[in-house]
Amino acid sequence: MNDYIKEREESAKKLAAEQVLPNVQWFPGHMTKARRIITENLKLVDVVIELLDARIPYSSANPMLQEIIADKPKLVALNKADLADPAMTKKWINYFKTQGIKAVAVDATQGKGIKQLVQITEDLARARTEKLVAKGAKARAARVMILGIPNVGKSSLINRLAGSNKTKTADKPGVTRAKQWIRLGTHLELLDTPGILWPKFEDMNAGLKLAFTGAINDEAIDRELITEVFLDTMLKHYPDRIKERYKITDALPDTPLELLELIGKKRGCLVKGGQIDLEKAQRIVLTDFRSGKMGTISLDVAPDISQEKD
Incomplete structure (x- = not known):
């Protein structure tokens, strides 16, 4: 070098x-409000889907979310998998498995992986919904919350799940603002929430990769x-x-x-x-x-599973 x-x-x-x-650029007032909305409504849902960018699963994971989610059942959706290196995405899925977390590679734009995502979500929710029925409650659809930082494709995923354009989408961070419930057939009810970034970047490399992918507005970098x-x-x-x-x-x-x-x-x-x-x-x-014109690229390398097991 x-x-x-x-x-x-x-x-x-x-x-x-x-x-x-x-740091001051990435935690504006609407993101503070988003955290409050998530915290207040988490008790209403059965499962949390954490949506990550398949190209940067580590860098696009909000460290605040685990604290907020606590012991709520969770699965990971690796969106934009069509833009990521397939071999590395597979390694990430295997890594999450070692952590006791189910992960699915999806392409919300083309609909790949959506059926598997829905099936796993319903399976994770079943324990809670059946418990409520056993206590005398009326059977209901599983309630799901999708969480993720801006520009990982939440609106596109919701539109694909709903089968139509239920939410406003744009290729820039911060478009989704207000809470909204979306009915997905008879088996799922989806709570959409605004994307949230964390108040400071302690990992410089993660921040840079977020800038590469557009999760941080180009005008502010x-x-x-x-x-x-x-x-x-x-x-x-x-x-x-x-x-x-x-x-x-x-x-x-x-x-x-x-x-x-x-x-x-x-x-x-x-x-x-x-x-x-x-x-x-x-x-x-x-x-x-x-846009993927450079081909499939992954910028975050999955941890070595063999080392995790030691």
């Missing part, structure tokens, strides 16, 4: 808390640095994806900045005088990754 990359990595570490990911750190990651772990996407036949540049300039040339991001429009090139790179 050359001195430039070392310098950029140290810069990323230093700036993550101070400039790139300022240092996009130049974020893009360079992302390209540094791609150079290390997925160089072939970069070469294929941007039709680069020669050896890749040594530094992310040089790579960004090359991509800018390949995509015609030129301004007067033949200079590279780096801002346009940055948008292209992040959009290509988020």
Whole structure:
């Protein structure tokens, strides 16, 4: 690793808390309200579905949720599985299994994994609903709450489960705001809640990956640095994806900045005088990754199960 990359990595570490990911930006008033809504309504549901981004299962998991959920039955839905490395997603599912948590890979847009998700949800809820009936209560549908940080695809999943567009969706964080109950046939009632981020990023790497995927609004981050750190990651772990996407036949540049300039040339991001429009090139790179045009990519590596068992 050359001195430039070392310098950029140290810069990323230093700036993550101070400039790139300022804590005050990521816990606005509506997120405080969201936590209150979740806490108040948790007692109404039988099962919690924690929705994670399959590309970053660790980084997209809100550490506050486990504290809020406590011993409520929970399963994990790894959404956007179509964008993640299938082999790594499988490792994550196996890892969750070792933790006593059922996990399902889903693609809410195409509907893959939805039937399995519904079946597991109903199975987890059955113990509570049958207990209520045994006490004399009227049989009812299982009640479910979906929780997750912004932009992991909650609205898309709910629309798929409901069979129609019941909620407003957009490819940006913070669209879902108010609590709403949605009837899913005769077996499930779904409580949607706003996405919540945690008040501070203690794990700088997790914060960076959230910025890569768009869970943090681009307007509130240092996009130049974020893009360079992302390209540094791609150079290390997925160089072939970069070469294929941007039709680069020669050896890749040594530094992310040089790579960004090359991509800018390949995509015609030129301004007067033949200079590279780096801002346009940055948008292209992040959009290509988020939309899956770079291929299936996983940025969080699943823990080693063999070590977990020791």
